[in-house]
Structures are given as structure tokens and as C-alpha cells.
Amino acid sequence: MKPDGSALDRARELLEETSDQLHEEAPCGYVSTLPDGTIVRVNRWVTRVLARPREELLGGVRLQELLTIGGRIYWETHVAPLLRMQGHVEEIALELEGAERRVPVLLNAVLLRDEAGEPLGMRSSLLDVTERRRYERELLAARDEAEEAARIKGTLFSMVSHDIRSPLSALVSAGELLEETELSPEQERYVRVVQRSANSILELVDEVLSLGKLEAGHTRLERKPFELCSLVEGLAEELRLRAEDKGLKLDVEIAEDVPSRLMGDPIKLGRVLTNLIGNAIKFTEQGSVRVSVSRVQATEESATLLFVIRDTGIGIAEDELDHIFDDFTQGSEQICARYGGSGLGLGICKKLLGLHGSHLKVTTRPDRGSTFSFELTLDRAPA
Template identity: 40%
Template sequence: MRRSWRRGVDARTAVLASTTVGGHALAAYCWSRWRRARADLLAVGQVGAATRRAAAETNERYRSLFEYHPSAVFSLDLEGRFVEANPAAERVSGYAADELIGMPFAQLLQPGAEGPVAEAFVEIVQRRAQQLETVVLRPDGTTAEVSVTGVPIVLDDEVVGVYGIAEDVTARNRMQRELARTRRSAEQASEAKSMFLANVSHEIRTPLTAVMATTELLVDSGLDPEQERFAAAVQRSSQRLLRLVDDILDFSSIEAGRASVHDVDMDLRTVVGDAVSLVRPVAEERGLELSLTVDPDLPRRLTGDPERLGQVVGNLLDNAVKFTPEGSVRVSVEVAETLPASTKVLVRVEDTGIGITEEQQGKLFQSFSQGDSSITRRYGGTGLGLAICKQLVTLMGGSIWVTSSPGGGSTLAFAVPLGRPSSAG
């Protein structure tokens, strides 16, 4: 009986103990869930706060961009009326912001400008961004030329309005128009000058040719030595004047874009040799040593423009002889590079003359330019020769340059590619 009672007590004790343990476990579980839920709520609250802060920051950034943008920034509803406008829109349009709100954008436009703007508005509403220029008529009667960029405002995949940015381009367009007018005037003046030079040169050339022909007949008429000397002086002066006329004609053609080069078979040795022969009497008269050296590897036959090449070499030689009071002038022709279908030829004209400074070298190949005014007074010349040389060498696909120092002489050189005929030796 006692043993049975004890077993009953032990059973009740076990039940009570298990009930107590289960209650603690349930309480612990509920506490854990509450803490977790509280933590989740706090986390959600923090995320929400962060989201609100990010949204507020984005809104402030947009507002700053809107308020302080130097161009007019605005939005329109689907009827084309202003919904908002920034301070720059007030400056561009001449209207206050409260006057713009609700006003049709078309009301700002100069009469006749509504059509293109309306077409652009339709395109924007169809989700195709547009950019165009138009004219705004201000309340005071002045106008502003604006470049407008328009993009659609899309909310929930539906176009609800139009954003616009209008940049005042009045000053820029005015400058461009002025530059265009200035360029046209300059082009017209240049064309008139070229025509004048060409006409005058032709008018001079006709009587000059007659003078040269008459002088040649006079030389062959049996003159005494003194008369022959006078006639020879006339011939030299006539040839010099003819070269000047030719330079002016070439300059006019180059400026007008009518200059051209030809490609024919030629012997470069003969071309350079003839140019040297023409200037030799003047060099000997001045007591200058004039020499010509030709690279033995230079092909006998090449293709190019012998007349233009001779003109360039002749101008360089004239320049060298003119600015060399004493000493020598040396001409050399070298093979600079041999390519499969052409030969690049280098021609140098070296003198022991007065030389030029580095500053003067920078403008040596400019039209009507010499080292300085004292050179023009002392040695004469128009400053066209080297400018023409540069243009002609460029037309032939080559380059020209100068190396010099004051009192140390000068070297003018040019390199041009010349073709090789199939039967060239």
C-alpha cells in the first residue's frame, strides 16, 4: 500500500516537473519570437528611414539641379502648358515663374515658329526625344534664340508630360553669323585680289615678251661690245621680271585652287641642271661658286612634273644667290628612299649667305613674307618665291624645310616622291 502510494507521488511529481519545464520552454520560445519580431520591426524601420533619407537626398539633388541650372529647365503637361519652371526660365522668357505656370509654351514663340515646335512636341509624347532651335518673343519685344531639348516624362509606363531644357544661344548664333559674313567678305576680297593679280600679270607679260624678243634681235644685229653689254643687262632684267610675273600668276592660281601638277617621263638630272644653268650667269657675276652634285644611284628616268620641279629648284637657287654676298651655292640631288613603285628624291640648296634667325624661319614660307623689312629694302623681292615652292611641293606630295643660323648660311631642302616608268633604267 505504501509502495503504491509512493509510486503515485512520484508520478504526480514527474507530471508537475514536466509541466513546469514545458512552461519555461514555451515562455523562452515566446520571448525569443518576440525579440526576433522586435528586431525585424526595428530593421524594417531602419530600412524605411534609410529609404526615406535616400529619397529626400535624391529629391534635394534634383531640386538643386533644377533651381541652379544655367539653362531654362521646365516641365509641360500633355496640353503643352507649363507645370514648373526654374529661375533661368524666367530670365530666358522674360516672364516670372508664376506667370509661366499654366501658360502654353507656344505662347512664348515668335510668330511662325509654332509649327516645328508642335511637331517636336508630338514626337516627344510618342517617346522620341527631340532637339531643335526656335525663337522666344519676350514681353518687352526682344527675342532670344534657344536650343531646346525635350524628353518624355514617363510614370507607370505612361507618358504624363514633357521635360524641357532651353539654352539661350543668341550670342553664339550672332557670333557664328558674324564669322560667316566675315569669311564670305574675306573670300570675296581674296578672289578679287587673285583676279586683279592675274589680269595685271597678263597685261605686263604681253609687252614684256615683246621687249625680250626685240632684245634678242638686237643682240644678233652686230653690236659693239658696249652695246652688247647693255643689251645683255636688258635681257637679264627682262628674265627676272618675267619670273616675277610667273610667280604672281602661280600665286593667283594656287590661291584660287586652280594649280595642278602633271606626271610625265623625265630626266631629273636634266631638270635640275637646266635650273642651275639659268642662274649660273648671275652667280658668276657676283663671284659665287656654283656647283651641282647628283647621286649616282638616281634613276635616269622618273615620272613627275619637270616644269614644277624646275620652278621649285630655280626659286631656291634665286633665293640662295640673292642672299649670298660671297662664298658658294651648292646643289645636291640624292635618293632618300626607294619604294616598290616610286623613288623619294631629296634636293638640297646650300649657301654661305647671311642666314636667318629661328624666328624668321617660322614665317619663311608665308606669302609676301621675308625675314624682316630691312632684308626687303636691301635685297629686294616680293616674298612670293618660297611660299610658291611650299605650295608646289605640297601639291607633289612632298615636304620642304629650312635649316639656318644668322651669318652661318642656309640650307633649303625638299623631298618629293617620283614614280618610275616600267622601262626605267
């Protein structure tokens, strides 16, 4: 059954009333104008923001006249030409000259044309972005405060760490010299305790210094040729004694197709590998630690390599995985008490790899061990 004409008319009237009501009560400004900008219709938002009666705006005021002086100039030089050329503009930042204050708005406008292409008028919307501007200013201020706090913290870390490091280095050197003299077994034990403690604090100071520089944005990657095999095997040799003291095997496997000479920052790559291998040894009581380097892909100019450090240690609980890369995080209280350490190593590794455009991955099973891996793309060194 088709609706009669009166029902259709009522439906149209209702639709028009609803549309008019939405237009009038909208939380943004709606303005309809003639081609020259003369206002022929506005909604309540416009009259409220400008504190001007509707009758004053209709028929005798142009839209661009509601703008600040700078906005009027911008309208003539940018907005009007864009409208004529492309028929619309989107999110143009302007300011209305309100009764009590200037109101920042975003203008969206479309030019209406007849069948011959001649302008008929323009319909515009004005969105008040006062709160958005305030929020953006607060965000910028918060960012500046955070950057300043990070800078101060980095400076403080560097100053304090330097003041601690200097006497500790002297203490370690004195202990090494003392070892070369004739000592009783008890004295040798005391010297080893002093050296071990001093070295532990030195490692902590180095980690704090590294963290401070990374967070302050003072760390830059160097680019120089180095021998990858020599770097990895040299680090493993230095750490092998620590592994053997715990009865562990430390194996290194570098695939034959891995390029030997590469361009990069061997110091920072070495720091990442030292932290990961050292952690693997620390948290492994029996079994082995295995380090492997393989080629993922290569071109004549560069090579992408996969570094894997696998251990048979205590592993990591699933609920701790989301936090292991946070600074000063080292798992449960029992692990902290048993193994010690600052909890900075993995966080530093993550940040250093981030500088390389890489990221650290981990797979683990409690009491079965962990595997840390990352990919690194390095240019080949010239022959």
C-alpha cells in the same frame, strides 16, 4: 565624432536650397515635364524669355507648344521618336516663340523611366544661341568678303601683270636680236643692262601672277608622266651659269633608287625647285649649292622622295624664321637692299607644296648657310 541627425538634416536642407537656387538662376532654361510634355517646373530664364508668368506655364502647357510651328512639327517627327528610342537627345536646334521675337535654342533632354522602363517624365535644358548665330553670320560674311577681295585682287594682278609682261617680253626679244648685230663694247654693256633689268621685272611679274592665281584658288595640279632626273638636271643646268658667274659650284645628286618616270605636275615642281635653287645661289657669296633627291619609301604604285637644297650662304637669323614664308618678306632691310627681289618666292613655294600635300622645312645658321627640304609622294608612271 559622427554628426547628429539635426546637423545632417540642416546640411540636406542647405544642399537642396543651393540646388534650387542654381536651378532658378541658371543662365539657360530648365524645364521638367510629364511624359507627354506637360510642364511641371520651369526656371526664371524660361519665364523671362517667353514673357509669361510661371503659373500660366505649369500644369496646362506642353513644352512642344512653346516652339514655333516648324519646331512643333520637328518635335513630333524627330525629337519625340528619338527620345522614345534612345532616351535622350543632344543639341537639337529649335526656336522658341518668344513674346517679342523667336529665340533660337539648343535643346538637351533626357527621358526619365521607372524600374519597369515606363516613362516618368523628361528634364530638358534650353541654351539661347542668338549670339552664337549672330557670330556665325558675321564669320560667314567676313569669309565671303575676304574671298571676294582675293578674287578681285587676283583678277587685278592678272590684268596688270599681263599688260606689263607683253611689252617686257618684246623688249627682251629686241635685246636678244640687238646682241646679234655689231655693237661697240659700250653698246653691248647697255644692252646687257636693259636685258638684265627686263628679265628681273619679268620674273617679278611671273611671281605676282603665280601668287594671284594661288590666292584666288585658280591653281590646279596637273597629272602627267615626266622624267624626274631630266627635270632636276635640266633646271640645274639652266641655273649653273648664274652660279658660275658668282664663282659657286652647283652640284646635283640623285640617288640611284629614285624612280625616273613619275606622275605629277612637272611645271609646278620645277617652279618650286627653281625658286629654292635660285634663292640659294642669290644668297651665297662663296662655296657651293647642293641639290639632292633621295627615296624615303616606295611601293609598286608610288614613291616618297626627299628633296634637299643646301647652301653655304648668309643663312637666316632666328628672329626672321617665323616670317620667311610670308608674302613680300625678305629678311632685314640690309638684305633687301643688297640682294633685291620681291620676297614672294618662298611664299609661292610653300603654297605650291601645300597643293601637293607637302610642306617646306628649313634649318639654318647665320653666316653658315641654309638647308631647305620637302617630301613629295608621287605615283609611278605606267611603263
